[in-house]
Amino acid sequence: MANAVSSIVDQYGRPIRRELLTREVAGPRIGGVRSPISGYPADGLNPIRLANILRAADAGDPLRFFELAELIEERDLHYAGVLGTRKRSVAQLDIQVDAADDSAEAMAHADWIEAGLKRDTLQEELFDMLDAIGKGISFAEIVWDTSEGDWTIKGLPWRDPRWFRFDRNDGTTPLLIGSYDADGVSQTNLPVTPSGESLLEPMKFVVTAIKAKSGLPVRAGLARLIAWAWMFKAFTQRDWAIFSQTFGQPVRVGKYPAGSTESDKNTLFNAVANIAGDCAAIIPESMLIEFIESKNVGQGADLYEKRSDWLDRQISKAVLGQTATTDAIAGGHAVGQEHRQVQEDIERSDAKAMSAVLNRDLVRPWIDLQFGKQKLYPRLRIGRPEDKDVKLTVESAVKLIPMGLQVESSYFNDLLGIPVPPAGAAVLKAPAGPVAAGSFGDQPADMPALNAFQRMREVADPVAALADQAEQLCGPGTDALVDEVRAVVEHAASLQQVRDELLKLKPRIAERNLAGLMRMARVMANLTGRANIPDA
Template sequence: MAEDFKGIVDRYGRPIAKAALKVEQAAPTGSGVRRHDALHPAAGLTPGRLGGILRASIDNDPESYLALAEDMEERDPHYAGVLGVRKRQVSGLDITVEAAGEDAASVEHADLVREVIERDGFEDELFDIQDAVGKGFSCTEIVWDTSAGQWRPKRLAWRDPRWFVFDQIDGETPLLRDAGQNVPLNPYQWIYHSAKVKSGLPIRGGIARAVAWTFLFKSFTIKDWAIFCEAYGQPLRLGKYDAGASEKDKQILLEAVSNIGVDYAAIVPASMAVEFIKADISGSHGLYKERADWLDQQTSKVVLGQTATTDAIAGGHAVGKTHDGVREDIEKADARQLAASLNRDLARPLVDLNHGPQKKYPRILIGRPEQIDITALVNNVAKLVPLGLKVGMSTMRDRIGIPDPADDEELLGAPKEPPPVDPPAGPVPARPKPGETEQTVHSTAGTSTRDAIERAAADMLADWMPLVSPIAAGLGDEIAIASSVEDVKALLAKRFEGLNVDALTEMLARSAFAARLAGEADETL
């Protein structure tokens, strides 16, 4: 473990304070600003109030805006659904660690980072870090554990974004609200993630800012829709009484009609009647649903970049497949930004605190695995390495998805080839013929293993080459420059004109005759 922190500074050039890292800087308190009290600015929200909340967030008072962003996720099921899909889609992607080099130290540093990201609950911690997608930024405190003599994250604690403001000069440096003061975040103790949904200041970069207006208008639409359904969606209960009914009779009838709507039971005198008139709604009652659906579609466009996979529209499946490409672009951008924040605020501090400052650090990569043809990759490497191509073993393991073996793990290896067997000295003994013993055969076996047929074939080849050599000489070059099959046929015909057919025929006849005699005589020598 790197006990000496001299020379270690964060990205702002601030030195590391060892003692400060062992204490939670932003733990919740019962008093002060770091309380989990509930603010609900969405209640009674009007266009004027919303405009004021958004302006105040730019003027370094973002608390109401951040509370509104939380309210929106709780009150609008559609916004909560699509935002959750976007955050879970990235936090659930494959995470790999790429070593800075092939040396032992680089591999050890990469293994250290892998150990941390493979902890149980790390995926949920990434989901919390992705809170920046909605609100524009997130601050996650690293709670360090040094009990085993090493620096390891015990957990990554999500902190309420309402506890933070930004530096008034640059508008980008996060500060912690603490007892009426705004203090800098301790170096190597925070993962600060700014989601670049749009260019601009972090407080203006979240999706919640754009969705706030659709949320406001949709809340008006849903409220009007509810009033309309309450007033016109129920059947009318009409009570009738005779002209001579007393006031007491009228009161009894009114109570009976009222109770029918609550208790679904009532009694009236025989002289009275209760009639139910069906609520046939006419007019523009469908406007409420159409407006709410249209506002949901705008929210889907902002969050996911499309509507086909979330909203029921014409063209369903085909349009959805087309729009999946847009979602893939957003996914890649979110994954790239998240990996950059983790490399800066998690991987580097982890290596520095345990091994000291390095020139190069391992890199965390987040994304879907590339479709790699493993067979082609291995074959190409096997062919190119003997030609001088240098390929790192760690790189190859990462590409084909095989982890580094443990020190005490049994390793696979190429099968050992059996030692070559020397051929037996002398001729191969022949089989005994009928009527002969094995001893007789051995006594007559010579030093040659070729029989008469093999010797005849060798003699024939020796005589054959002088006959065909004049024909084959230069034939390949002439065929190479031929322009058509007909040219090749003419070329071969011309070559065969010079072949001595009589000599070839005589040679074949002699060879056949010699082979026949050898066969009749059972000649083996």
């Protein structure tokens, strides 16, 4: 296993080191450059500071931008809600792994990946990977486990994007900071820059980039678009709070008579100042307090609310592509359905992007480590199952299979969600019941009348065919009935004895065939007559 692993290289031709694959190399370190303690650039944010933060990110220092993106998500409830909706809608989707081809080896590879992904923490890990929707990029470290002799995933912990930089030559290649330990020894076999940045270890990271717009990863996330709207909304909310505090209560004016002493004035001022909080005060009888209410408080509050709601709608459009599923607006059911379809389009796009990332950074390295290099690899797909009209499909198959349509039975197992039973398993079967008169099932060989009648079911005019073959079909039954009656008459001594013996007779197979044949003939004649009645 060790020799096989040492010969494996990543997509860039870089060899891997087993000792680095099975331990964490990008975790936080208190006192180091990868500190879990974040800054707060959103405090006192203004247009000049925001512009400087964005310019620094473009120039290769995205630290403050990533901190700001996290704070925006923390402080804006609407943005956190719509962004969380978008991330969770993909994180909880079904995951399917398709084999590279129909060979047994390819099927085994697909089963290995599918079994390895059945982890309780996978949905949470996918949610963290989808942090790229907001920040433009996200990182998850792959911690491999070889304790049982196979390559399995121990965990996919999220790594703070603040601990990464981008190569200044292209602006897209991610670099990990803090590649030296406390003694200044490199923790990687890759080249390290003088500032302690290195390329990511091969087969150690899932790097997710989901773009809201074309451009560099640090400029393609939703947080870049939302930052300005969030800042203006913060200004509006601050002014709204000041307005509410100032005009939410009436202005208190205290009046004192001429000649009042300083002590009287102080008493009146304390009463006016404290009346808002205490809602109670005492003043001399000669003094007066008036409450003056602003006439435009309602109009002013509406202005702030409308502006905040408008900015929220713009954020909804940026994140979900629509507003009907997040804001109570008029439009009716049809508009709501249309907007929901837009959201589903975005969901499919995110799911396909996430599938491509996992196939590149997780599935392919996993197969290489476990089975060695392959020509073709299994493919992972994230998405909702396609809506199919099961009833229409089954009814169509019932009609088309007799005409030559070839369908694998496993197709209908997949369609109905019923697994194919293993060999030797107990399976349900149709219950065996008595054959009803007139049925078209397989008949015993000793029922010639019904067998002949079954052969007539596909003729053009079954009534005419039945009439033509009446003697052949009815002969055995009528002959048997005549023979039974003749035997009774020949052996009876009186009419009373004939009557008693006939009542004791039980119909045999021939007579039952005749009775069943007559009932079916009557039904067919009835249906044929109805079919020949012209439509009104």
